[in-house]
Amino acid sequence: MQLSFLGAAREVGRSCIHVQGAHSFLLDCGVKLKGEGEEYPLLEPSHLRRLDKVALSHAHLDHSGFLPALYAKGYKGKVVCTKPTRDLTQLLLADYARLNPELLPYSQQHTQHFLQNVELLEYNEWDSLKALQFRDAGHILGSAMVEVSDQRKLLYTGDFCLRPSRLLEGADMGNLQADVLIMEGTYGGKQDTRRSxxxxxxxxxxxxxxxxxxxxxxxxxxxxxxxxxxxxxxxxxxxxxxxxxxxxxxxxxxxxxxxxxxxxxxxxxxxxxxxxxxxxxxxxxxxxxxxxxxxxxxxxxxxxxxxxxxxxxxxxxxxxxxxxxxxxxxxxxxxxxxxxxxxxxxxxxxxxxxxxxxxxxxxxxxxxxxxxxVHLSAHSDRLELLEFVRRVQGLQHVFIVHGEESKCLELKEGLENVARKQKRPFEVHVPKLEETFKV
Ligand SMILES: [Zn+2]
Ligand SMILES: [Zn+2]
Known part of the structure; x- marks a missing residue:
């Protein structure tokens, strides 16, 4: 299996990972919103050439905002997501287009193409290729962690939150198994512990x-x-x-x-x-x-x-x-x-x-x-991130994305301690933009 990190590498924004096994997938395709202008995933035509499917973890624009642009670039396949994710993404894209029409790298027609090509998937069900499954991520309504079963078993957390909120259960921690884990590190820094x-x-x-x-x-x-x-x-x-x-x-x-x-x-x-x-x-x-x-x-x-x-x-x-x-x-x-x-x-x-x-x-x-x-957060804090990894069975590789560089590196250190203490052989990586790994 080959992984390429096209965004959200040592940064927050433009989440996008290309996964090449027997099938070719993209995990998320977001934008990085800045004061003026925005940044996009570093997609090459080769990533799109034989892309089988895109899996969308949740509606926030740093994960979904570049999806219509895929259709502008000629992608004709499906985007798999939960129903609330589709509804909320539609809302966010429309609002964004209304407020920033001059910024869009695609037209309304491409947004329509995207919406027509959504494949809805419930938690714990297989997609049409029998390669993708979602589990509840507890971050916002409909948010999902993505499990890819394709040569290796890969788990991508997207944004996730272990503790329950007023409206949502926390992330689904039942029977966690993966060879490869790609996780967010937003609050992975040593100072990032949160009160109850x-x-x-x-x-x-x-x-x-x-x-x-x-x-x-x-x-x-x-x-x-x-x-x-x-x-x-x-x-x-x-x-x-x-x-x-x-x-x-x-x-x-x-x-x-x-x-x-x-x-x-x-x-x-x-x-x-x-x-x-x-x-x-x-x-x-x-x-x-x-x-x-x-x-x-x-x-x-x-x-x-x-x-x-x-x-x-x-x-x-x-x-x-x-x-x-x-x-x-x-x-x-x-x-x-x-x-x-x-x-x-x-x-x-x-x-x-x-x-x-x-x-x-x-x-x-x-x-x-x-x-x-008063910091209310829909992300796991450092202790929860460490606890999550302790619970994933069979790990060989952990990749940290979606976090400032210093926080990702501090989380790496914490996870290497977990590996040492639990006597487990997994390696921890903090990928750079456009870096590719074979696992
Ligand atoms: Zn989010
Ligand atoms: Zn995010």
């Missing part, structure tokens, strides 16, 4: 309540898909149990549309949420606490004395969150609560670094509102 979900939730709720107590509004910028829905459910459940003051929760941008996709694909949610939808009157998706701004200028949001706003993008690199930040910036009673990783040269990063004025579209905006961070 419960502690993080109560920290977030406490911080929100403090702002409401002084009559302020809270802006929570999030990813449109995944964390956005988790944050809504967290706030709603604390309000319902009386541990957080009941105030309007405004959702904006794709957070709302994606919520509908979550509801339509309720089968993929965890049992306790399914039960609430199916058996009781209190469908958590239809909470009266969730509101939408009713006018374009969002006056109704700003007129409320107290409110919470959940809107993309999570790093304030665009999207409706940026407009809210501008409007709330001048009042020290307000707060912006950042919930995730803030990449370099984003507005979110500037806030974290303590900048007290922003240059936006030629305007200087003084920032008086409070800035706070």
């Amino acid at each position: 979900s419960k502690e993080l939730a109560s920290k977030l709720v406490h911080s929100v309540q403090k702002t409401l107590d002084r009559g302020g509004k809270v802006l929570i910028p999030t990813f449109a898909i995944g964390r956005g829905q988790e944050v809504l459910f967290l706030l709603e459940s604390y309000m319902r149990s009386g541990h957080l003051e009941k105030v309007p929760i405004f959702m904006d941008g794709m957070v709302k549309t994606a919520l509908r996709v979550y509801r339509h694909n309720a089968l993929y949610l965890k049992d306790e949420v399914k039960r609430r939808i199916l058996t009781s009157e209190d469908d958590p998706f239809k909470s009266p606490l969730y509101l939408l701004p009713s006018t374009k200028d969002k006056r109704d949001v700003f007129e409320k004395e107290k409110a919470i706003i959940v809107a993309p993008s999570g790093m304030l690199s665009g999207g409706p969150a940026l407009g809210y930040l501008k409007a709330l910036a001048g009042d020290r009673k307000n707060k912006v609560l950042l919930t995730g990783y803030q990449a370099e040269s984003t507005v979110g990063r500037q806030l974290v670094e303590g900048k007290r004025a922003l240059e936006l579209e030629g305007e200087t905006i003084p920032l008086k509102l409070e800035v706070e961070e």
